[in-house]
Amino acid sequence: MASLTSGNASNGTTLVNIVHGTEPELVLFLVLNMWPSHFGLPILLAIILLSKRVRRHPTFVNLCVGFIIIGVASSVLLYAGKTTGDEPPKLLCLIQASLLYGVPAFASLLAFMLVLQMFFAVRSAVQKQVAQGPQTFRLWAMLGTPYLALLISILATATVGSANPDTVSRNRRYFYCSVESPLLSGTIAAFGAVFLFATIVFEVWTLVILYKNWMVVRQPGAKPRVIVELSLPIRVLAFGLYVIMAMSLSLLSMKAPESPVPDLVIACAATVVILIFATQPDIIRAACFWRKEPELTFPTTGTTQQLNSKV
Incomplete structure (x- = not known):
């Protein structure tokens, strides 16, 4: 571990390792980022894009693409063989730091847009609104x-890091390169917090809509206005809850970053996406393409397919 905390002798500065991680935790961090971004999510995307039986809204496809980008950005040092030992070259380190400092805003917005689209879909289903044309x-x-938020974060971090190269290091955050700038970190935290709060608002709003509709369905002798298939909304809301928890830990770690837990929880995000969404029945049926489609013995309303295509 001495090589991870020794600093960069070439420029005479001592780089303090503020995240107290271990080598097994570093391996875990890399595995959690690489297996879904290089294997799991590309397969999930291939099933969604190539199967005629699976429909998903572009915001969900965007979420998968976004977490592939995050996983690749988290693996930059591994590609270069610079996860341990001497400090990476400043340019390489600044590139990774710039990409990863965009993750809080990027991931928060990806999750927010998915939850927002779920809200639109559920509200439309409950109110039995006539299908509208594409709102381009x-x-x-x-x-x-x-992606706009990601680009702005990248440019801001690159500008700060270029102006203050001594603040750019890998050893400081242990798992990846970072830029030491309280103003930059505070701005990122504030931006992320705004969209985390917005995600909470729309999650609660969606739950209220579902609860009210569920109560109507359960009332004795009452005719239900609409039956909403709850599997997909619950999955989206569960993922939104996870993102809120994970990003909150990440934002808090900017103030007390000694623990490696926030970085490891964030690294689990892509795996959570796969566990929650790749286990949906239509995804599993499409993946098991060699199995014969079972014959339905009861009429269906198409509600599930409509909601899936809207989220």
């Missing part, structure tokens, strides 16, 4: 805003 501006705004 709203769709592109929901897809593009996370």
Whole structure:
């Protein structure tokens, strides 16, 4: 471990390791980032894009693509063979730091857009609104805003790091490169907190809509206005809850970053996506393409398929 805390002798500065991680935790961090981004999520995306039986809203596809990008960015030092030992070259370190400092805003917005789309879909189903044509501006705004936030974060971090190269290091955060700048970290934390709060608001709002509709269905002698298939909304809301918890830990770690737990919890995000969404029945049926589709013995309303296509 001495090589991880010894600093960079070439520029005469001592780089303090503020995250108290271990080598097994470093391996775990890399595995959690690499297996879903290099294997799990590409397979899930291939099933969604190539199967005629699976429909998902572009915000969900965007979420998968986003976490592939995050996993690749987290693995940059491994590609270069610089996860341990002497400090990586400053340019390489700044590239990774710039990418990863965009993750709080990027991931928060990806999750927020998915939860927001779930809210629109559930509200439309409960109110039995007539299907509307494609809302192109709203769709592109929901897809593009996370990447705009990522780009702004990358440029801001690169500017700060270039102006203060001594603040750029790997040893400071142990798992990845970072830039020591309280102003930059505080701005990122504030931005992420805004969208975490917005995610909570729409999660609660969606739950209220589902609860009210569920109570209508359960009332004795009452005719239900609509039956909403709850599997997908519950999965989306569960993922939103996980993101809120994980990003909150990440933002708190900027104030008390000694523990490696926040970084490891964030690294689990892509795995959580796969566990929650890749276990949906239509995904499993599409993945098991060699199995014969079972014949339905009862009529279906298409509610599940409509909700899946809207989220």
